Amino acid sequence: MERKTHITEVAAKIRANIGKVIVGKEDTVDRLIVCLLAGGHMLLEDVPGTGKTVLIKTLAASVGCRFGRIQFTPDLLPSDITGINFFNMKSSEFEFVPGPVFTNILLADEINRATPKTQSGLLECMEEFQATVDGKTYRLEPPFMVVATQNPVETLGTFPLPEAQLDRFLMKDSMKYPSHAESVDILARFDKSSPLDTLEPAVSADELLEAIRTLPEIYICRELMGYISELCEATRTYQHVTLGVSPRGALALMKASKGFAALAGRSYVMPDDIKKAAHPVLDHRIILESVLRIKKDAAAAVIDAVLSSTRVPTEAVFEQS
Numbered sequence: 001m002e003r004k005t006h007i008t009e010v011a012a013k014i015r016a017n018i019g020k021v022i023v024g025k026e027d028t029v030d031r032l033i034v035c036l037l038a039g040g041h042m043l044l045e046d047v048p049g050t051g052k053t054v055l056i057k058t059l060a061a062s063v064g065c066r067f068g069r070i071q072f073t074p075d076l077l078p079s080d081i082t083g084i085n086f087f088n089m090k091s092s093e094f095e096f097v098p099g100p101v102f103t104n105i106l107l108a109d110e111i112n113r114a115t116p117k118t119q120s121g122l123l124e125c126m127e128e129f130q131a132t133v134d135g136k137t138y139r140l141e142p143p144f145m146v147v148a149t150q151n152p153v154e155t156l157g158t159f160p161l162p163e164a165q166l167d168r169f170l171m172k173d174s175m176k177y178p179s180h181a182e183s184v185d186i187l188a189r190f191d192k193s194s195p196l197d198t199l200e201p202a203v204s205a206d207e208l209l210e211a212i213r214t215l216p217e218i219y220i221c222r223e224l225m226g227y228i229s230e231l232c233e234a235t236r237t238y239q240h241v242t243l244g245v246s247p248r249g250a251l252a253l254m255k256a257s258k259g260f261a262a263l264a265g266r267s268y269v270m271p272d273d274i275k276k277a278a279h280p281v282l283d284h285r286i287i288l289e290s291v292l293r294i295k296k297d298a299a300a301a302v303i304d305a306v307l308s309s310t311r312v313p314t315e316a317v318f319e320q321s
Contacts, residue, residue, distance in 0.1 A: 006207075006210060006211060006214065007037065007211045007214055007215060007218075007262040008262055008263065008264075008265045010037075010203050010207055010208060010210075010211040011033050011037065011211070011262060011263050013062075013202040013203050014033055014036075014059070014062050014063060014202055014203060015029055015030070015033060016202065017058075017061075017062040017199065017200075017201075017202035018055070018058050018059060018062055020195055020199060021054065021058045021189075021194075021195045021196050021199060022051065022054065022055055022058060023178065023182045023185045023186045023189060024178055024179070024182040024185075025051070025055070025175060025178075027173075028044075028055070028173050028174075028175060029055070030260075030263055031171050031173050031280050032055070032059060032147070032173075033059075033259075033263065034171070034256055034259030034260060034263065034277075035145065035147075035170050035171050035256075035259075036059070036063070036143070036145055036208070036212075037211055037212055037215050037259050037262065038170060038212075038215060038255040038256060038258070038259045039142075039143070039144075039145075039212055039215075039255075040145070040169070040170025040171065040252065040255065040256070041126050041145055041146040041147065041148070041168060041169050041170055042145075042146075042147045042148070042169060042170065042171050042172070042173065043111075043147075043148050043149075043150065043161075043166070043169040043171070043172040043173070043284065044056075044147065044148070044149045044150070044172075044173055044174065044175060045149070045150050045151075045172065045173075045174050046149075046151075046174045046175045046176065047151065048151065050175040050176065050177060050178075051175055052149045052175055053107065053109060053149065054196065055175070056105065056107045056147045056149075057107070057196060058196055058199065059105060059147070060104070060105040061196065061199045061200075061201065062199065062201060062202045062203070063104075063105075063143075063201060063202070063203055063204075063205065063208050064201035064203065064204050064205050064208075065103075065104035065105050065143060065205050065208070066103045066104045066105070067103060067104070067105050067106075067107070068100040068101070068102075068103030068104075068105070068106045068107070069100065069106070069107040069109060070100050070101075070106065070107070070108050070109065071109050071110065072108060072109060072110050072111050072112075072113045072114035072118070072119075073110075073113055073114060074113060074114065074115060076114045076115075076118045077118060077121075078117065078118055078120065078121030079099070079121075079133075080099065080118075081099050081100065081101050081118070081121040081122060081125075082099045082101055082121055082125070082131040082132075082133050083096060083097050083098045083099035083101075083102070083131070083133055083138075084096075084097055084099075084133065085097075085133060085134050096133065096136075096138070098138070099131070101122070101125050101131055101140065102131075102138070102140060102141075103144075104141070104142075104143050104144060104145070104205070105143075105144075105145050105147065106144075106145070106146045106147070107147055107148075107149070108122065108146055108147070108148035108149070109148075109149050110149060110150060110151060111148040111149065111150050111161070112150040112151065112158045112159050112160065112161055113151070113158055113159070114159065115159055116159060116162055116165075119159070119161060119162070119165050120162075120165070122146060122165070122168070123164065123165065123168060125140060125144075125146070126146055126168040126169075127168055129142070129144050142209060142212070143205070143208055143209060143212055146169075148169070163243065163287060166284050166285065167246060167248055167249065167285055169284065170252050170255065170256060170281065171252075171256065171277075171280040171281055172280060172283060172284040173280050215255075215258055215259065215262060216258070217267075218258035218261050218262055218266075218267060218268065218269060219267060219268040219269065220254060220257065220258065220268070220269040221268075221269075223313040224257075224269055224270075224271065224274065224313060225254070226313070227271065227274060227310070227311075227312065227313050228250055228253050228254055228257070228274060229250060230310050230311075231245075231253070231274075231278065231282075231306055231307065231310050232244065232245040232246075232247075232249055232250040232253065232282070234306045234309070234310055235282070235286055235302065235303070235306055238302055238305070238306065240288055240289045241286055241287070241288060241289070241302060242287045242288060242289055243286070243287035244285075244286060245282055245285045245286065246285065249281065249282060249285045252281050253274065253277055253278065253281045253282065254269075256277035256280070256281050257269045257273040257274045257276075257277050258273075259277075260273040260276050260277055261273045271312050271313065275307060278303055278307060279300055279303055282303050283299045283300050283303055284299070286299045286302055286303070288302070
């Protein structure tokens, strides 16, 4: 039980520290923390200027980890992400120069402005936590998390992310515009200077790694595993859905559910944790027929329908005895 409490305490410290810089956006902050604890990656989609970059930099500053940033552009190459081997004239040998991906928290800014070939440079890094350059594989030191931002697909000069790339993100979220009261608070908070400039880490990298290692110990009963499977299977046969949620998506939903349970201070998963994780984990994994793609929030409507039509376990013993 003490190890589970450690996860909750770490999450609470990170949340409070982020709150010193970011106004509001509690749901997005919680999802970002869950992604971090679950060893996953997050995709933030919204118009420029809504605070996506500031949020990610604040997260990195709060956990005492190295921070890297890649500004994606149409002329960016995969080697600009992973690194290159160059010939050292003095030593007459090739030397490896690590790319910006060799960090702890990586901001992939405006990822959909790069070509699919360049976007694919992150696939191995995100899935296997390693990078292969000229046939040699280099491990990425934990913790490793990619937080990518993308502009809405209607924005000029963007390339839609391939399905395989989208599936690598544990969650997708949107910052959205702040309310009027939040806008006023933002102006007041950043009036003299940015609070990010003086922000101190809330937890150490070792504390974070311990929390990440113990998250899988959060208990989930077999009945809830069946509930997750039924939700994902239902998306594969739903009307106008070309591609439903894959087994990787089901695993992502289970990991995220454990993260939300930890944030709630529990050592076991409940159905509400799964429901809370469903939209950010599953919406972007559904590929719709063209008749629905033009409709806003069509994927979310599918998940809503699946959630309402799938029986929720009521007699299972959720807490491990």
